[in-house]
Amino acid sequence: MDLTLLMYLIPSLIMFCCGVYGFITRKNMIAILISLELMLNAVDINFVVFNRFLFPGEMEGMFFSLFAIAIAAAETALVIAIIINVFRMAKNIDIRELTKMKF
Amino acid sequence: MDFSYSYLVLVLPLITFLFLGLMGTRLSRKTAGVIGTAMMGVAAVIAYSVALEYFFGADQGQIVDGIRQQIIAWDLTWLEFTENLVIKVGFLLDPISAMMLIVITTVSFLVHLYSLGYMQDHEHKYEKGLQRYYAFLSLFTLSMLGLVVAPNIFQMYIFWELVGVSSYLLIGFYYTLPAAVSASKKAFIVTRFADLGFLIGILLLSFYTQTFDFITLTSNPTAAIATAGGATFMGCSVMAWALTLIFMGGAGKSAMFPLHIWLPDAMEGPTPVSALIHAATMVVAGVFLVARLFPLYCLEEGTMTVITVIGAFTAFYAAAVACVQSDIKRVLAFSTISQIAFMITSLGVARPELHEGVGYMASMFHLFTHAMFKALLFLCAGAIIHAVHSNEMSAMGGLRKYMPICNIAFLIGCLAIAGIPPFAGFFSKDEILVAAFEQNTFWGIWMMLVAGMTAFYMFRLYYKIFWWNNPDYGHHTPHDAPMTMSLPLIILSLVSIVAGLIPFGEFVSWNRADYHIHLNMTVAVSSVAVAVVAILLATKLYLKENSAPAKMANAFKGLWTAAYHRFYMDELYQFITHKIIFERVSRPLAWFDRQIVDGSLNGLANIANSASYAIRKLQSGSIQSYVYVYLIGALLLAAVTVICLI
Numbered sequence A: 001m002d003l004t005l006l007m008y009l010i011p012s013l014i015m016f017c018c019g020v021y022g023f024i025t026r027k028n029m030i031a032i033l034i035s036l037e038l039m040l041n042a043v044d045i046n047f048v049v050f051n052r053f054l055f056p057g058e059m060e061g062m063f064f065s066l067f068a069i070a071i072a073a074a075e076t077a078l079v080i081a082i083i084i085n086v087f088r089m090a091k092n093i094d095i096r097e098l099t100k101m102k103f
Numbered sequence B: 001m002d003f004s005y006s007y008l009v010l011v012l013p014l015i016t017f018l019f020l021g022l023m024g025t026r027l028s029r030k031t032a033g034v035i036g037t038a039m040m041g042v043a044a045v046i047a048y049s050v051a052l053e054y055f056f057g058a059d060q061g062q063i064v065d066g067i068r069q070q071i072i073a074w075d076l077t078w079l080e081f082t083e084n085l086v087i088k089v090g091f092l093l094d095p096i097s098a099m100m101l102i103v104i105t106t107v108s109f110l111v112h113l114y115s116l117g118y119m120q121d122h123e124h125k126y127e128k129g130l131q132r133y134y135a136f137l138s139l140f141t142l143s144m145l146g147l148v149v150a151p152n153i154f155q156m157y158i159f160w161e162l163v164g165v166s167s168y169l170l171i172g173f174y175y176t177l178p179a180a181v182s183a184s185k186k187a188f189i190v191t192r193f194a195d196l197g198f199l200i201g202i203l204l205l206s207f208y209t210q211t212f213d214f215i216t217l218t219s220n221p222t223a224a225i226a227t228a229g230g231a232t233f234m235g236c237s238v239m240a241w242a243l244t245l246i247f248m249g250g251a252g253k254s255a256m257f258p259l260h261i262w263l264p265d266a267m268e269g270p271t272p273v274s275a276l277i278h279a280a281t282m283v284v285a286g287v288f289l290v291a292r293l294f295p296l297y298c299l300e301e302g303t304m305t306v307i308t309v310i311g312a313f314t315a316f317y318a319a320a321v322a323c324v325q326s327d328i329k330r331v332l333a334f335s336t337i338s339q340i341a342f343m344i345t346s347l348g349v350a351r352p353e354l355h356e357g358v359g360y361m362a363s364m365f366h367l368f369t370h371a372m373f374k375a376l377l378f379l380c381a382g383a384i385i386h387a388v389h390s391n392e393m394s395a396m397g398g399l400r401k402y403m404p405i406c407n408i409a410f411l412i413g414c415l416a417i418a419g420i421p422p423f424a425g426f427f428s429k430d431e432i433l434v435a436a437f438e439q440n441t442f443w444g445i446w447m448m449l450v451a452g453m454t455a456f457y458m459f460r461l462y463y464k465i466f467w468w469n470n471p472d473y474g475h476h477t478p479h480d481a482p483m484t485m486s487l488p489l490i491i492l493s494l495v496s497i498v499a500g501l502i503p504f505g506e507f508v509s510w511n512r513a514d515y516h517i518h519l520n521m522t523v524a525v526s527s528v529a530v531a532v533v534a535i536l537l538a539t540k541l542y543l544k545e546n547s548a549p550a551k552m553a554n555a556f557k558g559l560w561t562a563a564y565h566r567f568y569m570d571e572l573y574q575f576i577t578h579k580i581i582f583e584r585v586s587r588p589l590a591w592f593d594r595q596i597v598d599g600s601l602n603g604l605a606n607i608a609n610s611a612s613y614a615i616r617k618l619q620s621g622s623i624q625s626y627v628y629v630y631l632i633g634a635l636l637l638a639a640v641t642v643i644c645l646i
Helices: A005-025 A029-054 A060-090 B004-026 B029-056 B095-120 B130-148 B153-171 B178-209 B214-219 B221-226 B238-253 B262-268 B271-280 B282-292 B301-322 B328-349 B358-388 B404-418 B424-439 B441-466 B483-501 B521-542 B548-555 B557-564 B566-619 B623-645
Strands: B071-080 B086-093
Touching: A005 A029, A005 B623, A029 A060, B004 B029, B004 B071, B004 B086, B004 B130, B029 B095, B029 B130, B086 B095, B086 B153, B095 B130, B095 B271, B095 B282, B095 B358, B095 B483, B130 B153, B130 B271, B130 B282, B153 B178, B153 B238, B153 B262, B153 B271, B153 B282, B178 B214, B178 B238, B178 B262, B214 B221, B238 B282, B238 B301, B262 B271, B262 B328, B271 B282, B271 B328, B271 B358, B282 B328, B282 B358, B301 B328, B301 B441, B301 B566, B328 B358, B328 B424, B328 B441, B358 B404, B358 B424, B358 B483, B404 B424, B404 B441, B404 B483, B404 B521, B424 B441, B424 B483, B424 B521, B441 B521, B521 B548, B548 B557, B557 B566
Parallel strands: none
Antiparallel strands: B071 B086
16 A cells, blocks of 8 residues: 555644644643644654655755754753743743743 | 121021021030020121111211112122013112111010020920021021012012011921911911912012112102003003002011901910011011002002001901900900001001101101010010910919019000000101091091000000919919020010100101101190000009909900901901802812813723723733634634635
């Protein structure tokens, strides 16, 4: 059985929707971060798949996802650091409780 | 020598005021008093030398062709707005200002001296910070001196207001005593209201004449009056209005009916203050003002009539009230109003063509003598209050045995004010009566009647204090005051005896020429007769305790009660201000301001407020909800796009 474009895109879409759902509904900041990564990875998959199926001779999509993965790793490290600091300050990482800098 | 050193007269009290005002709390009560008194003494010496140099000194151009000249000792430009509108500060020496220099510094110095005794060992339970007292006294002396030497009407106005402020401060000196606080506010508001008229008068006068300068105004009064060019307002010439409004300011300070209501209440202040401000100096500011502008006033017949009528009525009214008051300071306050009214009336009836303008001279003469004997009476009253710790006559009686010095001093003061020769008041009051008779027999008889009432109520006061009965003072026997207090009494008594013999007309007259006082025997004899009859009546009624006064009071109960309540003038003011102005005018205006003016703006603010409250949720700060909304929006757009494409 040949793998078609759609067979890649549908899991990617499901991943993305899970990410969006998680981003909107989760209270825990780490869960939100995970959801964010999920969305990012879904997009990465799309890049790779489109590159592979539509422009088989080119490599730009691949490289782009490599870049995105590297940046996502750095971003994750940064966000985790922020979360740790927030926890130290507020003893809490519930996004709805963190209203200290509001207004 | 010239008069340039005269600036010291103003600078010394200013320095004292600043020094005691800023540093006073670091000094002891006694040091502050001594410094204040010493500085005042120096200022008095300088003022005397200026005045005596002016009157008697070798010719510095003071007298030219038998006319005393008006000398500007110094004149500094203070504010220069335009070529015409220049405000200067200067020092004008002429007979009346030199005379006032003497009066003010004498009384002020003696009051300072007296206060050393009165305020020091009479620690009032409401008193806070005696050092302030001397600072305020200096401020008052400064402003009064600045007022009388002002060479232009603007400087006079500035010092005029300063006088009002220092009077306010001193009346409210016992600021923990509610009565003193309300009295000081009353005095300030009433005189300030009158000063509104004064200010409008100044503006009118200087707008038409293009000058503030007294010498320019008075040296050619006809031209000054003519500058208005016959402009009229409500049937009177603008100049008459201007002068009447200026007189309104004077009437406020001089406590003329109907602006007199503040003066009796001002007696809440310390008694030496009453002597200085509310008897001898400040209250004659109005008289001085009219005298200063006399050449202008005497060209406006209508204004002069207003002045005469107000003066004559006030004199009678105040004398009538004084006859029934029971608080000794109130009696003296009303007697002051009455005597000031004498001076005002005398100016009102003065005409250059009548007997060489005797009214003007008489008014200034009475101002001089009155300052002395009224200060004496007030200081005596202070000593009495000091001794018996009450203002009420009912707490006194028979004091002649305990306080001999005070008794004699008070008697001299009473004889002087009653107009018994050879005491000071006789000569000046006699001249006033002469002036009144010259103008109109009606005013002459009227004023003579008031003079009789003066003699009656003063001796009623005297007998009630020093004779009447012998209440039991217990172990707290009253005694004569200490020397610092008795000395001013003795000095003022001597002055009150001899001041009338000064040939006053040689120094002060309306055209500043020599004026020889010659007693008009008819007037003199009849006025003395009236005074003696009044004194005998008072003796009959009040020498020994008896029930006749009470019976008389019952017989004329309505009249007596009305007079005791000062003919309900305060109640009338209360009614007008509270019931009419506050209730009928201010309250609707306040309602309009709050509900309509503020309300419309508040309404706008409320609309903005509730609108922002409603849309506040849009900007929640919660990223998750933003994403949610964004997602829905994106999906909707996608749906729309899809539908459109299909």
